[in-house]
Amino acid sequence: MMELARKYFRIWVRTASMAMQAQLTYRLGSFGFLAGKMIRLLFFFAFVVAIFKNVKEVAGYNLVETALFFLTFNVVDMSAQILFRGVYGARRIVSEGDFDFYLIQPCDPLFRMVFSTVDFLDIVTLVPVLVMVGMVFARLPPLGWTRYAAYAALVANGVALVYSIHVLVTGVAVRTQELENAIWIYRDVMFMGKFPVDVYAPAVRWALTFGVPIAVMTSFPSKALLGVLSPAWAAYAVGLNAALLALSARFWRGSVAAYTSSSS
Amino acid sequence: MRKYLVAYSISLQETLQRRSTLIMDRLGGFAVVLSLYSFWSALLGDKPSFLGYTRDEMISYVLVINVLRALVFTGRGWQLVGEISNGKISSYLVRPISYHAYALSLDLAQKSVHVVSAFFEVALLAAFIRGGLYLPGHLSTWLLFALSAILASLIFFFMEFIVSSLAFWTSESGGPLFCFELFLQFAAGAFFPLDVLPEFARRLLSATPFPYLVFFPARIFLEKVSTGEAARVLAIEAAWLAVFLAGALYIWRAGVSSYAAEGG
Amino acid sequence: MPALDVKDLTKDYRSPVKEPGLWGGVKSLFDRRYKDTRAVDAVSFKIEEGELVGFLGANGAGKTTTLKMLSGLLTPTAGAATALGHVPWRREAAFQKKISLVMGQRTQLWWEIPALETFRLNQAIYGIPEPDFRRNLDELVELLDLGEHLAVPVKKLSLGQRMRAEMVAALLHQPQLLLLDEPTIGLDVIMQKKVREFVKAYNKRHNATIMLTSHNMTDVVELCKRVIVIERGVLLYDGPLERLVERYADHKIVRVRFHSPVAAADLRPLGTVVSAGELLAVLEVPRDKVPASAAALLRSYPVADLDVEEVDIDDIVRRLFGGS
Numbered sequence: 001m002m003e004l005a006r007k008y009f010r011i012w013v014r015t016a017s018m019a020m021q022a023q024l025t026y027r028l029g030s031f032g033f034l035a036g037k038m039i040r041l042l043f044f045f046a047f048v049v050a051i052f053k054n055v056k057e058v059a060g061y062n063l064v065e066t067a068l069f070f071l072t073f074n075v076v077d078m079s080a081q082i083l084f085r086g087v088y089g090a091r092r093i094v095s096e097g098d099f100d101f102y103l104i105q106p107c108d109p110l111f112r113m114v115f116s117t118v119d120f121l122d123i124v125t126l127v128p129v130l131v132m133v134g135m136v137f138a139r140l141p142p143l144g145w146t147r148y149a150a151y152a153a154l155v156a157n158g159v160a161l162v163y164s165i166h167v168l169v170t171g172v173a174v175r176t177q178e179l180e181n182a183i184w185i186y187r188d189v190m191f192m193g194k195f196p197v198d199v200y201a202p203a204v205r206w207a208l209t210f211g212v213p214i215a216v217m218t219s220f221p222s223k224a225l226l227g228v229l230s231p232a233w234a235a236y237a238v239g240l241n242a243a244l245l246a247l248s249a250r251f252w253r254g255s256v257a258a259y260t261s262s263s264s
Numbered sequence: 265m266r267k268y269l270v271a272y273s274i275s276l277q278e279t280l281q282r283r284s285t286l287i288m289d290r291l292g293g294f295a296v297v298l299s300l301y302s303f304w305s306a307l308l309g310d311k312p313s314f315l316g317y318t319r320d321e322m323i324s325y326v327l328v329i330n331v332l333r334a335l336v337f338t339g340r341g342w343q344l345v346g347e348i349s350n351g352k353i354s355s356y357l358v359r360p361i362s363y364h365a366y367a368l369s370l371d372l373a374q375k376s377v378h379v380v381s382a383f384f385e386v387a388l389l390a391a392f393i394r395g396g397l398y399l400p401g402h403l404s405t406w407l408l409f410a411l412s413a414i415l416a417s418l419i420f421f422f423m424e425f426i427v428s429s430l431a432f433w434t435s436e437s438g439g440p441l442f443c444f445e446l447f448l449q450f451a452a453g454a455f456f457p458l459d460v461l462p463e464f465a466r467r468l469l470s471a472t473p474f475p476y477l478v479f480f481p482a483r484i485f486l487e488k489v490s491t492g493e494a495a496r497v498l499a500i501e502a503a504w505l506a507v508f509l510a511g512a513l514y515i516w517r518a519g520v521s522s523y524a525a526e527g528g
Numbered sequence: 529m530p531a532l533d534v535k536d537l538t539k540d541y542r543s544p545v546k547e548p549g550l551w552g553g554v555k556s557l558f559d560r561r562y563k564d565t566r567a568v569d570a571v572s573f574k575i576e577e578g579e580l581v582g583f584l585g586a587n588g589a590g591k592t593t594t595l596k597m598l599s600g601l602l603t604p605t606a607g608a609a610t611a612l613g614h615v616p617w618r619r620e621a622a623f624q625k626k627i628s629l630v631m632g633q634r635t636q637l638w639w640e641i642p643a644l645e646t647f648r649l650n651q652a653i654y655g656i657p658e659p660d661f662r663r664n665l666d667e668l669v670e671l672l673d674l675g676e677h678l679a680v681p682v683k684k685l686s687l688g689q690r691m692r693a694e695m696v697a698a699l700l701h702q703p704q705l706l707l708l709d710e711p712t713i714g715l716d717v718i719m720q721k722k723v724r725e726f727v728k729a730y731n732k733r734h735n736a737t738i739m740l741t742s743h744n745m746t747d748v749v750e751l752c753k754r755v756i757v758i759e760r761g762v763l764l765y766d767g768p769l770e771r772l773v774e775r776y777a778d779h780k781i782v783r784v785r786f787h788s789p790v791a792a793a794d795l796r797p798l799g800t801v802v803s804a805g806e807l808l809a810v811l812e813v814p815r816d817k818v819p820a821s822a823a824a825l826l827r828s829y830p831v832a833d834l835d836v837e838e839v840d841i842d843d844i845v846r847r848l849f850g851g852s
Contacts, residue, residue, distance in 0.1 A: 010652045018649065022640040025681070032439020036446045043450040050460045051307070054315060059306040101636045104599050106624040107653045188292025192299040199306035204298065260603045260617065262541055 016118040059198040069196040073218040080162035082122045087166045090173035151225040158217035167248035171255035193218035268369040275373035297330045315459045324398040327386045334382035341424040348431035412481040415501040422508035432519030453479030473504040531737040532575035537607035539568040567593040569761035578735040582752030590761040591741040599629040628703040632710030643693040644678045654701035668696045688719035708740040745838040781837040782811045787830040
């Protein structure tokens, strides 16, 4: 078991280093993407600050709290982007035949699909976010360590949820080889996670909690920290995660079976 | 002239045929509209107005953004970058066809589909929201708005053309294009009305073409500007259009000659 | 126990059928039609350890599909096979560590960085201990003459260098079973020879079982004592190459270009005239008569250029079994 974990860790480090080397050959492009991501982050943050110059609270949350929601969204979203970036190339991997190599080699193909191309630029953009989170923490009233633990746990939970969604998308890419936009729709819908889920009308809130569980990923951790999340909801978050992990694993196995019996 | 109509019709068919792409694009945009609407709704709550916008006006702003995004920002920048990179445009350069007019035809076709869809989405949302919308009473407003939107659309077309033309000189123009698009959307007021920003920022932006893409046309729609001012906006848009049109043609010529020099 | 034991292996697959035109496209949204194709039809054969077998057939005959099944990439519709004692499509790690599939013009090398990096990745994937890695790498690099090319980004390598680097990547873990799908396609004559020599050397050195598909008759002739011919999914011939060649490729193709016009009739004594223009002629000449015919042509006619070629394998197969 340990041997296996070590092997996969070694492979992960190797592919991350290779991806980094490959990235460095594209300096202009990398800079452009990095600049774009920073702009997006800064503009939104400026927007939040500017709003609160004119208003005391939105949906019951003040500036610090709204900033917390927004930043937590970024922590979850960016962590997922860093770890699971491989999925964005999934369709190309399948259509160009790299997936065949993944299947033949003694390394889990899902692992290679999802984890193989760490974008170290995203790590660069995560640092200021974490710093700002620290600043927000400093401005909150003293809360017990249990709250912070719950926050961290739910952030990890959120990232795991994103993982399941990425696995589902990868399965779709392998199965159909036609649908290339599933991952982009995830990114677009994730936009809704930038705001605290309470801003949305009840029907939408319901959809974001039980349909596409963006609220669980991005709003729950902040709510837990602020003490407005009941244990029942936290249990739901964890249970949902377990269920989705199992479901996505099953779907993936089915996708591989479909691929190996239908392509020629 | 006929050939451009044919190009238009083919591009129209193509956009309709790539159903899944289209649906994904629209759904993504819809998520953005929904989030923005919900946020502003929550922010305004029971307040009479915010920064001079009543609830009806703010909601209308959000819906107008949806239409304007479809009309102004739907573009083929990425395709152009791709076609330059893989040499496909060579085939157009040897034909008796103006590449700009051709690209414009394709672009218009794509926009037609997206704008129609945007109208449907807006109508759908309008049916469900509580409270009213702000709809201009004067016919002249609608005309001025349409005119400013069309000019905005053309300005963006040529702006994007210039940035995409970077592909003539580098294979990494994707990064700058990404950065450009993101910055643009914020500066144009496509996420929030620029009134949110502090005075100096607004003054700075007014000297750039960006607010003329979304913010000023939207203000015309909301009748927050006098007819005289609206005319001024249109004149400035026309001036920017001339600038970018000339710029695009110039860069294109430079790019094509350097392209040919390398033997394609 | 044979290295490869294949019994009644069958593979069907269905592909969607779309009518052309806009209306056809619209219809296909609602009514998906499929076409069922039998790519491999009850193919059976046994291959012993250390054999080097050629797998021949026209495009679409089922060769690649069979190789993919034997590597575990595809699950068959019916039939059974064991490779090195494992069922391939179970894709057990123990099995995967002993095999390799090389597909011509497809690469597992990462594009922007040196090939050596991908080799290191494979080391991690296959769990090759460092001393073994070094030894295998050195041996392969020497056999394939790749010395200075390891530190260069793969995108800067020529096709021949890339293909050789590809072979290194595929063989670092010293597989016992090597499946090669068109390994020399797109390579120039010198490179083809290098690859062939390498395959032969690897086969000898490690007693590896090798199955090779190729459209290149020279590959087959140089490497394979035994060939399996497959046409439209059906196994047509399984036996020594000589008998196949003797019987069906008893001649070679001679192409001539002349300085001044030569009448086709004059050439008939030298061989069967397949085609003749004013200054060009293509002849089929029996193998043993080729040197004499070539000499006669050069002696008696104003020859500008002369080529002697093997018959294309596709032609042999087509002629063999009358079909296509």
